[in-house]
Amino acid sequence: MKEVFDVQLFRENSETAVGILEKHLSDQSVRGLELVDPAVLSRAARALMTTEHERVADFDGAKLAGILDLYVRTGIAVHSPGSMGRQFSGVVPLAGVVEFVSSVVNxxxxxxxxxxxxxxxxxxxxxxxxxxxxxxxxxxxxxxxxxxxxxxxxxxxxxxxxxxxxxxxxxxxxxxxxxxxxxxxxxxxxxxxxxxxxxxxxxxxxxxxxxxxxxxxxxxxxxxxxxxxxxxxxxxxxxxxxxxxxxxxxxxxxxxxxxxxxxxxxxxxxxxxxxxxxxxxxxxxxxxxxxxxxxxxxxxxxxxxxxxxxxxxxxxxxxxxxxxxxxxxxxxxxxxxxxxxxxxxxxxxxxxxxxxxxxxxxxxxxxxxxGRALFADKIEQLCRATALAYEVLLEQPDFEVLHRPEANILCFRHRPAGLSDPGPADERELHRLQVAIRNRVKQNGTFFISKVDIDGTAALRVVLMNHETTTEHFRMLLHEIRHAAQDIRTTARGNR
Incomplete structure (x- = not known):
């Protein structure tokens, strides 16, 4: 059992983790959430577990690397410009280092x-x-x-x-x-x-x-x-x-x-x-x-x-x-x-x-x-980016913006042609369409957005938490929303 607490092994394990996290933080590709079937993920996780139950298993560095890699890959990519769905933040990396120390000193x-x-x-x-x-x-x-x-x-x-x-x-x-x-x-x-x-x-x-x-x-x-x-x-x-x-x-x-x-x-x-x-x-x-x-x-x-x-x-x-x-x-x-x-x-x-x-x-x-400026500068940048996204939406005839953002949260709806006249039937279809769009965008894995019901009708919701997210990324999101809506409505018409 003593080898489990070996300081040199601790250093080697830490270096493994740092290498995986460094690669993770360096990836600035636009990506959202890649959902894995829970049964598939469970099998992958079980495959990484030791089958030794009678004694302390020998340490396997490849197994540890596999566990950490699976952990990082299957979470929300909070450091990606495509992650706009929740109020989860990509942390300042130094904060993660401090948390690492806190976990060890306990x-x-x-x-x-x-x-x-x-x-x-x-x-x-x-x-x-x-x-x-x-x-x-x-x-x-x-x-x-x-x-x-x-x-x-x-x-x-x-x-x-x-x-x-x-x-x-x-x-x-x-x-x-x-x-x-x-x-x-x-x-x-x-x-x-x-x-x-x-x-x-x-x-x-x-x-x-x-x-x-x-x-x-x-x-x-x-x-x-x-x-x-x-x-x-x-x-x-x-x-x-x-x-x-x-x-x-x-x-x-x-x-x-x-x-x-x-x-x-x-x-x-x-x-x-x-x-x-x-x-x-x-x-x-x-x-x-x-x-x-x-x-x-x-x-x-x-x-x-x-x-x-x-x-x-x-x-x-x-x-x-x-x-x-x-x-x-x-x-x-x-x-x-x-x-x-x-x-x-x-x-x-x-x-x-x-x-x-x-x-x-x-x-x-x-x-x-x-100091304070780190936080103030990033918060102000996120709020500016959200205000610019709002201005972009105002230029889009097929989008309905629901409020002027006060900070970094923005809600809107996609109203393609044929859903421009308000009425009970159209509102129900509009609600279903927003929910379907959100799910389709999430499944596509390029962007991660959320939804919220406003006055009883679903709306698409973005939360800009990453200072790397630009107006161009937001325009890319709107393009994907339009494409998703077109596919959804085409499929619905074909099933009638």
Whole structure:
């Protein structure tokens, strides 16, 4: 068994991995997602497994190379200009190096004694990023957690416990006069918020849907009317959830007005900025989040627009004591009875994770080595590229653009001749066509795009996450969409 831990073997294995990754990163060809039949992939994976079960098998370098090659080849090509489908980012390569070190040294970061530098780095990054949020120094708190869904759930838990202090221990809303706990959200809110309502015992029936304007942002005036109607129905909205870069179209809700509205009604404002909070680091784009300093909590995914490996989510609270309200438990085996300067940095009592990866290290290292400009420059370039793609779409008579992009997400539909007149039958056919186009483009393997339903009808959706993606690549995508639509409609006519 000792040879498994041999340092020289470690070096050789690392060199194998670096060689495969270097080739992967050097490939700038336009490619999307090559889907492999799961049964075929399973057979390929099983063929790489040892058949030795009685003793530790001899190391086989070719087997390792095969495993790593299969792993790299069967994933989304996030570093390719053709990958436009999701909010997954090709990482800054140095961030991958840091993650490699983190995996080997294995320092769970929920407690300072287990991961000293990650906990200090977390505090440093909190201070660095708060310069763009604007909360008073010494009063706010930032924690890392594994993904935006978990961050949203944790923030809603803190908000619920603040509004209903007995809920944690006794369940239910407490006194009869408190009203039924409710959350108010925009129509385009991320599904994790609806899921959180179920997890928290609030129930989807107590989710108040706030109307959107033409830009698919929450409309504050109509939202006030909706909140008043909810109160008359016996609901107590304890939290309003706003989006800063909605998943569907990348819309930024008016945070300034919504914060005032929420606080007038005694509610907490949580901002789901998983995608768009990163715009704060850009002087040119920061105004999209005007009013963020009035929010009570903020979710910020660094693994999206800060280009580090997933997961790396930052959960901010405007008031530090609010971070202590999410969980109310004692566990003698992890929580110290007598706090000291070391345990003051522990986060295990404020996050779901008892064991947590030191996810801050990749972000802090990039920030330390390259500074803010690395992130600001790339984000601004992605937003410029998306704005140019929007202009290209406006020139295409057979495409319908659905919104002016606020960041790097753009949704549109292909409307070939014969589908230009709106009507129920045409809308159904238009919906089916967009879904079929997306699937055909994905199967072709040159581009990877996604789809989203907008007002009940499917739309094609691109997310520009790669600074190598140009307007020419986008024009190539439109050509492929047209070709796919022509094939789909020709086949459909032939089957009638």
């Amino acid at each position: 320092q769970p970061s929920s407690f300072y004694e287990a991961a000293q530098l990650p906990n200090v780095a977390e505090q440093i990054m909190a201070e660095e990023l708060n310069r763009f949020i604007g909360w008073p120094a010494g009063r706010f708190e930032m924690l890392t957690t594994s993904g935006g869904s978990l961050a949203n759930l944790t923030a809603l838990l803190a908000a619920r416990n603040k509004a209903f202090p007995d809920f944690w221990a006794e369940g239910g809303p407490g006194a009869a006069g408190d009203g039924r706990p409710a959350i108010a959200v925009g129509e385009d809110v991320h599904y994790s918020v609806s899921r959180a309502a179920g997890v928290l015992g609030i129930g989807e029936a107590q989710i108040v849907r706030l109307p959107l304007n033409e830009e698919r942002q929450i409309c504050p005036v109509r939202a006030e009317t909706a909140l008043a109607a909810a109160e008359r129905r016996g609901l107590r909205v304890f939290c309003v959830v706003a989006s800063a870069g909605s998943t569907s179209v990348g819309a930024f809700d008016p945070l300034d007005e919504l914060a005032d509205l929420a606080h007038r009604r005694g509610a907490w404002l949580h901002v789901d900025g998983a995608h768009g909070a990163s715009l704060l680091v850009s002087d040119r784009l920061r105004a999209k989040l005007r009013g963020i300093a009035k929010a009570d909590s903020l979710t910020w995914d660094a693994h999206k627009m800060m280009f580090v490996p997933a997961p790396c989510t930052l959960l901010f609270y405007r008031e530090r004591e609010h971070s202590l309200g999410a969980f109310r438990q004692q566990a003698s085996y992890v929580f110290d009875e007598e706090p000291d300067p070391y345990t003051a940095l522990d986060s295990g009592d404020r996050t779901f994770e008892c064991t947590k990866r030191p996810m801050i290290m990749a972000l802090w290292t990039l920030w330390s080595v390259y």
